[in-house]
Amino acid sequence: MNKFEDAQEEDFETVAEVVQSMVEASPKLLQARSQCVSKHKIDFSLRGVPVVSQFVARDAEMQALEELLIDPALATSRRNVVVVHGLGGIGKTQLVVEFARKHQRQFSGIFWLDGSSEASLNQSFVDMAQRLPRGELTADGVQMLSQATVEADVAVRECQQWLSMSSNSHWLLIIDNVDRDHRDQDDSQAYNVKEYFPHADHGSILITSRLATLQRFGSGVKVGTVAVEQALAILENNAGSVVKDADVVLELLHGLPLALTQAGSYMRETNASAATYAKHYDSTWGRLMKKEERFPLEEYSDRSVLTTWTISYEQVQRQSEEAACLLKLWGFLDSGEVWYELIAASKDLAGETGVPTWLLEIAEDELAFSEAIGLLSRCSLVDGQEGTDSHSMHSVLHRWCGYLAEDGERHELGCLAAGLVALSVPSESDVEFWRKRKRIMAHGLRVSGWTVGAGGLSEERAVGTSIQPGSFYNLGYLLGDEDRQRAVQMYQRALDGYEKAWGPEHTSTLDTVNNLDTLYVDLGRLDEAETMLQRVLDGYAKVVSPDNLMTYVPALNNMGAFASLRESQGCVDDARWWYSQALLGYEKTFGRDHDKCESLRTKLALLARNEGEQSSFADARLIEDYPSRENIADSIASLTKLTWYQHRLVTNCKSLAEADT
Incomplete structure (x- = not known):
């Protein structure tokens, strides 16, 4: 190796020029070395290769x-x-x-x-x-x-x-x-x-x-779905321009390149906006897809959203009619998680209504379910959820699955889906209540939406008679905190069914009315809530014996709801009285230390503090040392503004107090 004392030396400059030329030539040398040199070399030809003019990097x-x-x-x-x-x-x-x-x-x-x-x-x-x-x-x-x-x-x-x-x-x-x-x-x-x-x-x-x-x-x-940036690029490349408010379309198509390409081509050819496309997608999906087929996509071998999955579906159908039917049923559930226990609920549903043989065969055990879902997975129609025992499918494919069902099948499949979901709603006593509730919620929103928009008044009535009142009740219970308006619709259908089957004063009917009045309060529909509450209080007083009235939890819940309503209406004395009655019942049923009791004592303390000495009740000490059951009749008698239905309950309470003495 030569060492130079001065960069100005002639030999140094010569060597520097050689090194510089080597550096400049190195990319070409590397490229040449990366190329295959073979006596069997045949130039690449695009003949027969699908045309992809605007590939978005993956x-x-x-x-x-x-x-x-x-x-x-x-x-x-x-x-x-x-x-x-x-x-x-x-x-x-x-x-x-x-x-x-x-x-x-x-x-x-x-x-x-x-x-x-x-x-x-x-x-x-x-x-x-x-x-x-x-x-x-x-x-x-x-x-x-x-x-x-x-x-x-x-x-x-x-x-x-x-x-x-x-x-x-x-x-x-x-x-x-x-x-x-x-x-x-x-x-x-x-x-x-x-x-x-x-x-x-x-x-x-x-x-x-x-x-x-x-x-x-x-x-x-x-190969999975593309990210939002890639999806936007695919949509706009095929639309031929920037798409305003593209998010509404991207959210619908969830990164599926074929659907994005097809949507962009349709928007270019028809000059449709993103909002217009989204409206058609939600309301007339099948017709929109058929119109999109008028603009064939060469890079997808002229396949469309309506046709691309047909080969996979027919393949599934030939190997397992049960798996093909499960795919169609899935179109009426949510596209997200589906797991064995959800489908296995069909065995319980069979005791209430007719369940097709193919569904019972899949639900027979986990092995039968795994066989059907495994076939769908092998054909890339569904994906396993990592770390869980459930599967999901792409939202666009999910719409297509709903489109698969013939007119005569749609009613049966929709009612089956609603029944499965309703039977999978957990009760509050379930130790895994919150996890199970979260898991089933999307399905609840999906099937409840179908029941209220099944197509025409006659179809809606048919759905109402095909689905058991208990299923509507469970769906209303599930949706109470998620979508109150939808929950009201479910409870109303349950109420119609219970009234026809059991009459207006059956406890199942009254429990449904009870839940409805709570929702009406939450929605600010106070006049309707008061009417419902009056009906429930009167009904419970008629059908529940005096010995059981003050320990019947639905009645106690109703007293608390009525107290809350009267408080919101400014009727403090009425509110305090009904809170007190509910508190007495909860203490007798659950014990003084139960959360419900603590909550009601807090409400009563706040009422007493806000009213001060002007209250018709003496003072806040009544909350700590509430009158015993033996004195309840005297306490009730001191109240004013009692309506007719309050007097009915007072009569029952007096009878109960006399029985205790």
């Missing part, structure tokens, strides 16, 4: 492919098989097209084969054979290629022989859309893709498929 998936197929650290002399799998319309083909175009110089040859059917694959091999050097084929192969009609099996054999040559190991064979399961004996175009692999233990094979099971041939790369 860095994570691209990096995964590069690590498996390009990275020298992972390079192997053995055959390398990579399966890109995922939901139909998720962008598998587009990703692989971009990979092939980006890295075409790093393989001696890239061959694109259409694997959508065995006939298509054979024709692709015929086209591939035409591109191979004649001097590297067998004599029979050369003769065959000179004929007007090329036999597919000969073309396949020649291609496999050429790919298996020991000196030819740097090729990439891409087989696109291998979506047919060869185990499906009723599908004449299904095939075992492994039979088309070259026999040599070298080269690379890249497969795109909805069949996650093909990962058994090698490594797997799962």
Whole structure:
């Protein structure tokens, strides 16, 4: 190594110039070294490759492919098989097209084969054979290629022989859309893709498929939905302009590239705004999808949202009618979590209403459920939720599943879904109440929405008679804190059913009215609440014996609700009296230290403090030393402003006090 004392020396300047030229040339040298040099080199051709004019980068998936197929650290002399799998319309083909175009110089040859059917694959091999050097084929192969009609099996054999040559190991064979399961004996175009692999233990094979099971041939790369930024780019690229208020569309389509591409094309062709598109999507989904089909998408082989999942559904249907029916039922549930216990509720539902045999077979045990859900998962129609025992599906596919049901099936499936969800609503005594409530909530919102918007007054009435009142009651109970307006609608339907079945004074009817009045108070509908409360108090006084009235929790809850209503109306004496009655009952039922008792004492203390000495009750000490049951009649008698229904309850209380003495 030479050392220079001065940077101005002539030799130093000469060496510096050489080093600088080497630095400048290094990128080209690295690129040249990365390119495959082979005597079997065949230029990449776009013939037969789907057109992807505006690919939106998917860095994570691209990096995964590069690590498996390009990275020298992972390079192997053995055959390398990579399966890109995922939901139909998720962008598998587009990703692989971009990979092939980006890295075409790093393989001696890239061959694109259409694997959508065995006939298509054979024709692709015929086209591939035409591109191979004649001097590297067998004599029979050369003769065959000179004929007007090329036999597919000969073309396949020649291609496999050429790919298996020991000196030819740097090729990439891409087989696109291998979506047919060869185990499906009723599908004449299904095939075992492994039979088309070259026999040599070298080269690379890249497969795109909805069949996650093909990962058994090698490594797997799962393609999921795109992020918001990518989704916006896909939408606007296809719309041809910036989309104002695009968020409403992005939220509906949840990062599904096919749906985004189709929506953007529709908006470009019709000049529809994002708001208009969203309105049509929510109200007339099926008609909107049919209109979108007028603008075919070449990069998706002219498939649309309505047609792209048909092949997967038909495949499921041929293998398991039960799994296909489960998919349609799922369209009436929420797209999120579905788990065994939710479906198993059908065994209890069978005691209330008719349940189809296919559902009972799936619900028989966890093994039967796993078999059905496993088939849907293998076809990439559903995904397992990591760390849980549940599965979910994409929201657009979910809309399609609801669209699958025929008119005659929709009523039955909707009522089944409502019944399953209602039976899965936990009670407050359940130790896992909050977890189970959170898990079932989305399904509750979904099925309750269907019951009130089932289509036309006659259909809504039919739903009301097909779903048990208890199911409506449970749905109302579930939604009470989440969507009060919807909860009111559920309770009203439950009330209609109970009144017809049991009469207006049955405890089930009164319990429903009781819950309704609480919701009316929360919603500020005080006049309706008061009417309901009066009805409940009168009803309980009639149907519950005096011995049980002050320990009947629904009645006590109603007293507390009525006290709250009277307090909000400024009737403090009435409020204090009803709070006191509820407190007496809770103490007798649960004991003085129960949370409900503490809560009512606090309310009474606040009322006494706010009223001070002007109160008709003496002072706050009444809360700490409330009159015993023996003196209750005298305490009640001192009150004023008692309405008729209050007097009815007073009579019962007096009878109870006399019985105690």
